Amino acid sequence: MTWSRKILLPLVGLYLSVVAVSAQNKASLFHESAAHKQERMQWWTDARFGMFIHWGLYSLGARHEWLKHNEHMTNEEYQKYFEIFNPDQWDPKKWAAEAKAAGMKYAVLTTKHHDGFCLFDSKYTDYKATNTPAHRDLVREYVNAFRAQGLKVGFYYSLLDWHHPDYTMDDVHPLTQVDTSRANYDRLNKGRDMAKYRQYLRDQITELLTNYGKIDVLWLDWTWGKDDKRGKHADDWGAVELIKMIRKLQPGIIVNNRLGLDEEYSDGGDFVTPEQVSSKELEGYKGKTWETCQTFSGSWGYYRDETSWKTHRQLLDLLITSVANGGNLILNVGPTARGEFDYRATHALDSLAYWIHANSRSIYDCTYAPASFTPPAGTKLTYNPSTRRLYVHLYDFTPRTTLTLPGYAGRVKYAELLNDESEIQLTTAGNDVVLTLPKVRPPYDIPVIELLLK
Ligand code: GLC
Numbered sequence: 065m066t067w068s069r070k071i072l073l074p075l076v077g078l079y080l081s082v083v084a085v086s087a088q089n090k091a092s093l094f095h096e097s098a099a100h101k102q103e104r105m106q107w108w109t110d111a112r113f114g115m116f117i118h119w120g121l122y123s124l125g126a127r128h129e130w131l132k133h134n135e136h137m138t139n140e141e142y143q144k145y146f147e148i149f150n151p152d153q154w155d156p157k158k159w160a161a162e163a164k165a166a167g168m169k170y171a172v173l174t175t176k177h178h179d180g181f182c183l184f185d186s187k188y189t190d191y192k193a194t195n196t197p198a199h200r201d202l203v204r205e206y207v208n209a210f211r212a213q214g215l216k217v218g219f220y221y222s223l224l225d226w227h228h229p230d231y232t233m234d235d236v237h238p239l240t241q242v243d244t245s246r247a248n249y250d251r252l253n254k255g256r257d258m259a260k261y262r263q264y265l266r267d268q269i270t271e272l273l274t275n276y277g278k279i280d281v282l283w284l285d286w287t288w289g290k291d292d293k294r295g296k297h298a299d300d301w302g303a304v305e306l307i308k309m310i311r312k313l314q315p316g317i318i319v320n321n322r323l324g325l326d327e328e329y330s331d332g333g334d335f336v337t338p339e340q341v342s343s344k345e346l347e348g349y350k351g352k353t354w355e356t357c358q359t360f361s362g363s364w365g366y367y368r369d370e371t372s373w374k375t376h377r378q379l380l381d382l383l384i385t386s387v388a389n390g391g392n393l394i395l396n397v398g399p400t401a402r403g404e405f406d407y408r409a410t411h412a413l414d415s416l417a418y419w420i421h422a423n424s425r426s427i428y429d430c431t432y433a434p435a436s437f438t439p440p441a442g443t444k445l446t447y448n449p450s451t452r453r454l455y456v457h458l459y460d461f462t463p464r465t466t467l468t469l470p471g472y473a474g475r476v477k478y479a480e481l482l483n484d485e486s487e488i489q490l491t492t493a494g495n496d497v498v499l500t501l502p503k504v505r506p507p508y509d510i511p512v513i514e515l516l517l518k
Pocket of ligand 1: 118129285286339364
């Protein structure tokens with residue numbers, strides 16, 4: 065073989081394998097480099113913890129934000145809420161202060177939910193807060209209040225719309241719930257035109273992304289799986305054009321993955337959105353860019369009679385497990401129709417505030433620990449790569465006992481209890497490090513030990 069063939073043949077082989085790999089890969093819409101994407105999303109990955117807010121006309125019904133669907137209501141039947149919506153106790157500065165105290169670094173508010181009602185003053189509809197007794201652009205006041213607290217500001221916007229006259233029928237539309245026959249769909253779809261609705265989406269998203277300054281997150285909701293024949297898909301929204309428009313209007317924005325572009329494009333969304341999954345399931349998301357959205361109780365909108373509220377420990381576990389697997393947690397509050405956080409939500413936020421005040425160093429800027437550190441039984445680990453500190457979350461704290469860190473010998477410089485920086489004494493036994501735990505249980509549900517690594 066001549067020298068040129070010796071070099072050329074492997075090169076051709078390499079070329080073919082690259083082509084084969086990229087053929088399997090998804091197409092790209094924006095050709096953004098990995099480094100650029102990382103930079104654009106840095107604040108978000110550092111933040112780790114945000115507040116979701118579901119607030120709208122359904123807060124008056126106080127029995128799930130899907131009540132229009134659940135009870136098959138017509139626009140006329142639902143109109144009673146529009147006529148009296150008047151959040152007289154609303155003070156967005158209080159919301160922002162509560163979010164901040166609980167350790168949340170960003171918020172996402174429902175500017176429009178599936179019922180189609182807009183909290184903002186849109187030129188393209190009369191179905192908006194300014195036409196209710198509230199008489200205000202609630203989105204503007206939210207943006208101002210949260211920004212003033214130094215929180216990043218996000219908009220949730222429902223792609224579904226159960227009020228718009230051009231939005232066609234699908235399997236969750238309130239009007240199709242009783243009679244799901246094709247004939248009924250056809251009857252209800254008469255005169256409806258999705259092309260006009262697509263334009264409405266573009267117009268409203270343009271308003272949201274031009275009238276309120278810099279918007280940090282856009283949380284679009286949602287698109288059916290590709291096999292759902294009676295659902296809506298990316299083309300129904302004009303999703304490709306929409307995402308291009310969004311990025312043009314707000315180049316720095318972070319967009320979730322619910323436009324239905326995931327299957328075809330590698331960059332149709334910035335992060336995946338596991339909803340209400342268990343902390344065990346979150347372990348499967350390591351390596352992806354993700355945010356889990358979770359409620360305090362079973363519903364997103366205010367639900368007066370809901371009793372399945374998560375405990376403080378469950379909420380803490382979701383937060384710690386998210387960070388321990390390299391993801392974010394966005395925790396939802398469903399304020400009342402009067403505009404306040406319900407007492408159970410306030411209590412949950414206060415408890416989180418108490419914990420986060422003392423332990424936030426194990427959350428912000430942190431991610432999963434390097435694989436060479438095994439979590440001791442009954443603990444979860446997080447790690448800050450820039451300070452090289454490892455955080456051991458003690459789920460099973462027993463005073464006066466020791467904790468063995470398996471295989472950590474020679475790797476730990478110093479150990480302290482995070483909440484008060486009191487020294488934790490350590491010794492080495494073979495390959496292990498042995499910590500002596502405090503005699504008295506620290507006053508936190510899940511105490512944290514901070515390890516300064518060598
Ligand atoms: C679901 C629900 C919706 C909620 C959202 C939050 O898609 O339809 O009510 O707003 O999840 O993740």
